[in-house]
Amino acid sequence: MFLKRSFDIDKQYNSNKPSSIPMQIQKIFSTHIYICISVRMPGKTVWWWIGRGGGYKDIIQSDDQPESRLRAKDISLDWLRARLKGVWIDSIVLDKENSILKIKSLNEEKEIYFGYKDNVLNFIDITKNEKSLSLFFSKSGNHEVVLPPINLDFDIVKQAEDINPLSKNNDWLNTIASKSSSEKERKLTRKIKNIKKDIEKLKLYETLYDVARNPDSLENMSIYNLENIKIKFKKTMNIHQKADLIFGKAKAYKKAIEIQTKRLEETIKQQQKKDDYLVNDKPFALNWRFNPPKNKIKDDPSDVKAQYFFNEDFKIAIGLNAKSNDYLRKTWAKKGDIWVHIENSTGAHLFIKSKRVPDLSEWECFASLLKEYSKYPATEISIVWTENQHVKPIKGKAGLVKFSKEKRLSLNYKKEWMNLLSLRSN
Structure with a gap:
């Protein structure tokens, strides 16, 4: 069933006796590079940091929990919370030689294994029945029923020693934040420049007020220009209507200055708080499948009923039923090819491949072809x-x-x- 490497689960973990005191999975968080699971036992909470993959393929037990500034969310975290949060477990054991974490439920009906496949964190969820095992593998999204013993399809990953996951997260964050800070700085500088430019334009409201109060100069104008401001007048407007239009524009500009000034102040404050720049990078993608992939049913060319014609200028296909019309549109015809149909009538679809648009006489031939294959009764098409x-x-x-x-x-x-078209069929 699996390809790369396998080992017997019971044999591998036989030496790791489960705890006599039940434990509970309480919290599940994620950073950009780790999944973090807290396990509560009497008098103590332990955190398991599970690397998401890529350059982070470590599974570490720690007393440290992820700080809120390090946390990130994605669909994989939501799925794990729905499946594991609040679950009572009998044991949680790390195989350091292979970087595989085993979680065993209290009633021993369920086991979940975290490990690495193709450089990415994956899991296998096993539910035990009387005679068989139901297995779910996150990489494929497939549910399978198998007989014990089973093998784990994970890659061999050597577990590194003395790793501090919190320090590793901070190192990653500092690297990304540095890049993010430079990019954010450029964006904010450009934003401040544009806002100041808009404010200078809006300050022309005073001039617009003066024009509205003394509108004599507007009498023969169809367009009023003031620097980069352009106000168009309707032909039916009299001098007072033009003045009202300019007055309304001046009033709107004056109000907009207040809004833009506030935006400018907020942006400058944001620029000064460089430590508050957010890291917008998404967590390292796990690409887990929660449902098996749907197999698309491909059209069988042998079922297609169509007629094909050609000459020096054209290649033509016409469908003889609905299914064939769909097949020709999706498979035979390309984006730039021509689709033709008799208007407001059921019948065949015609597809034309050509480097040019047909002329009128050629269109008459194509319409006649459609008429015959669609059994269209009229002679005007x-x-x-x-x-x-x-x-x-x-x-x-x-x-x-x-x-x-x-x-x-x-x-x-x-x-x-x-x-007339010198067509040949094939």
């Missing part, structure tokens, strides 16, 4: 066409589509369409 990238399926309804950026043509039926 209204078609709609667009590029295939603008055609989207309607979920759950085979052959039905919605389209955009379409063009329409009304054309006459040409019985000799195949000869």
